[in-house]
Amino acid sequence: MAPHDPVDTFAASSGPDPEDKDDRFASARPAEPTIKGFTPWQLAASAVGVVFLAVSMWAILAALDEPDIGVLFLLPTLACAGALYAVSVRRRTREGVVADLAEALARHIGVPDASYLDVDARQWQGGWVGVPHVLNIQYPTEVDDSAPDWAAGIAEAVHHELEQQYTVGRHNIRGHRLTLRDPTRTGGSLTPEPAARAERARDAVRRALPEKVARPVPTQPDLSSWLVPLGVDATGTRVGWNLAAPQGHLLVLGRSGAGKRVLLTGIVVEAAARGWPVWIIDHRRVDLLGVRDWPNVQIVASTLDDQIVVLNQAWREMEGRVALIESGSSRAELEPLVVVIHHFREFATAVADAANRAGQGPAAASLAHDRVTDLLRHGRQVNVYVVLSMQRADDPLLREENRDDLGAVVALGRLDSRVASALWGSDRPTEPAEPVPGRATVQSGDAKPVLIQCYWTPDPREARRVDDEQDIYLLDALRPSLVTHPVLHVQRSRALADSPEASWRVNLNADLAEGYGASTSGLADWSRARTSGGSSAAASTQVETAGWSEMVMVSQLQAGSLARLDDDTGWVIIEQVEPIQNDGTKLLIRWRGNEGAGSQVVSRTRAVRIRHLNDGIY
Numbered sequence: 001m002a003p004h005d006p007v008d009t010f011a012a013s014s015g016p017d018p019e020d021k022d023d024r025f026a027s028a029r030p031a032e033p034t035i036k037g038f039t040p041w042q043l044a045a046s047a048v049g050v051v052f053l054a055v056s057m058w059a060i061l062a063a064l065d066e067p068d069i070g071v072l073f074l075l076p077t078l079a080c081a082g083a084l085y086a087v088s089v090r091r092r093t094r095e096g097v098v099a100d101l102a103e104a105l106a107r108h109i110g111v112p113d114a115s116y117l118d119v120d121a122r123q124w125q126g127g128w129v130g131v132p133h134v135l136n137i138q139y140p141t142e143v144d145d146s147a148p149d150w151a152a153g154i155a156e157a158v159h160h161e162l163e164q165q166y167t168v169g170r171h172n173i174r175g176h177r178l179t180l181r182d183p184t185r186t187g188g189s190l191t192p193e194p195a196a197r198a199e200r201a202r203d204a205v206r207r208a209l210p211e212k213v214a215r216p217v218p219t220q221p222d223l224s225s226w227l228v229p230l231g232v233d234a235t236g237t238r239v240g241w242n243l244a245a246p247q248g249h250l251l252v253l254g255r256s257g258a259g260k261r262v263l264l265t266g267i268v269v270e271a272a273a274r275g276w277p278v279w280i281i282d283h284r285r286v287d288l289l290g291v292r293d294w295p296n297v298q299i300v301a302s303t304l305d306d307q308i309v310v311l312n313q314a315w316r317e318m319e320g321r322v323a324l325i326e327s328g329s330s331r332a333e334l335e336p337l338v339v340v341i342h343h344f345r346e347f348a349t350a351v352a353d354a355a356n357r358a359g360q361g362p363a364a365a366s367l368a369h370d371r372v373t374d375l376l377r378h379g380r381q382v383n384v385y386v387v388l389s390m391q392r393a394d395d396p397l398l399r400e401e402n403r404d405d406l407g408a409v410v411a412l413g414r415l416d417s418r419v420a421s422a423l424w425g426s427d428r429p430t431e432p433a434e435p436v437p438g439r440a441t442v443q444s445g446d447a448k449p450v451l452i453q454c455y456w457t458p459d460p461r462e463a464r465r466v467d468d469e470q471d472i473y474l475l476d477a478l479r480p481s482l483v484t485h486p487v488l489h490v491q492r493s494r495a496l497a498d499s500p501e502a503s504w505r506v507n508l509n510a511d512l513a514e515g516y517g518a519s520t521s522g523l524a525d526w527s528r529a530r531t532s533g534g535s536s537a538a539a540s541t542q543v544e545t546a547g548w549s550e551m552v553m554v555s556q557l558q559a560g561s562l563a564r565l566d567d568d569t570g571w572v573i574i575e576q577v578e579p580i581q582n583d584g585t586k587l588l589i590r591w592r593g594n595e596g597a598g599s600q601v602v603s604r605t606r607a608v609r610i611r612h613l614n615d616g617i618y
């Protein structure tokens, strides 16, 4: 992928500045080295002393006319001096080995330099210099040794440096002292070999990543950010999709049941909470129905005919915005439009089939592919963002040129290694995602792929159906209180005909219009909110407040809606909704409630709660 703004997680992951010293060690003192035996210099000085002594004795004996005795004394003493010198050389070499090891460990542990460690190497064995059988490592109290793998990691670092395997003999956490041993002499287990290491790392990630994390309710700063949270990584850091990144679009990959629908629901909810309009093409028809009545979700197209219209309109919207920019508007004035296409490949195939049935040429057959390619390529410049979901990572849409336009890729579940290599290249993560729903590998721009657990976002329709109190509570907290974008429906100049060719043309010329269309079983069902009898007098007798409720924009109220305009009026039946002369921003609402009738002027965009007495929508 092309270079990318690394702002893709909530915690800015800027690496440490090599110039900066770690503050933790500001008050740490260099370690007192363990002194044991003679130093190499003391040994070398002793060797020189012994030579001097031997030569002096030989000279004295020679002067006393006893040169033979002098030679007899000289030879073993010189041999002894030679041995002392050799020991001093070996000790110096071993000190060099230990100094290099301390340097390496200082880097591994993160202390400023090797002087902060006391590495005491004992019981050297094997060869002239050999390797130590026991290593005692004393480190500063400031070192964070709390990770369960910390000591084993040090053993691995020593293994790497000395090419000798070690096992953790003892880790004295309070004394900040670690003892490593050569297991071949103690019968302990070896430092982990690569396979075991990988298994351990996998275990650590498995332990660290939870299996279900509820989507956090966005805070005010979250809502003004263009970072849409996707989930958490093993350190608990939120990982998100950054729409402001140079490549803005998002690709969600995953086999059936991996968690695509749950993740897409979360993305829709987050986008809506930021006041952005959301258009959804749900090729499975029922997967994302749960957000159909969510504030700011303008349309969930579930029939192929409607899906073709929505895709076309998204493309036209993009073209319109490009024209606006060309005529002097700035990109900052254009609010983000999020277009979700769930199960893109099946959708594109169905569009191609419909085009073929309608006797259209190859250009029509590749309509879905071409429109999406255009949206990927140019949408971001005018704040039109595409979220694509697919089952396969080797889809033809993901050719090089399109991959560069995808800011973030979320691969849910386990990918086979060939596909993972194609997707991530050499950055391919060593740890495959565990088969846990919502477990995913995420790559933002050029950053390294990271393993995350995607947030759990309940399906509003399902939560209501099973009456899951916790999920309903979470959804209520996630629901935007202000509806800024009205629902849309597909408006065709003519009804769809029996002839595929005529239908194809009708769809290509269709539009999106505000409100619920006649064919939509949406707010039409609000009539159920009317009490029996039909007359407003009867309605005033008792306003029921059972059923389920949701927030809508005042402009969506209709006569017959059961609504709660504010705390003073309580639940009322809307009798009439009238425009106000010379003020297109407000509406006059006439209502009737248990306490009598009334009217008030309310902003069109204010969010109010309405109640459905029956689940007539589904």
Ligand SMILES: Nc1ncnc2c1ncn2[C@@H]1O[C@H](COP(=O)(O)OP(=O)(O)OP(=O)(O)O)[C@@H](O)[C@H]1O
Pocket (backbone or CB within 6 Å): 211, 212, 213, 254, 255, 256, 257, 258, 259, 260, 261, 262, 263, 287, 437, 438, 439, 453, 454, 455, 456, 457
């Ligand atoms: N982030 C998550 N946290 C916890 N559980 C999850 C998560 N995502 C998915 N699940 C569980 O896995 C089930 C299947 O998820 P989902 O319906 O999102 O899969 P999908 O990839 O959309 O499948 P399909 O392609 O068949 O539609 C969910 O019903 C839920 O129980």
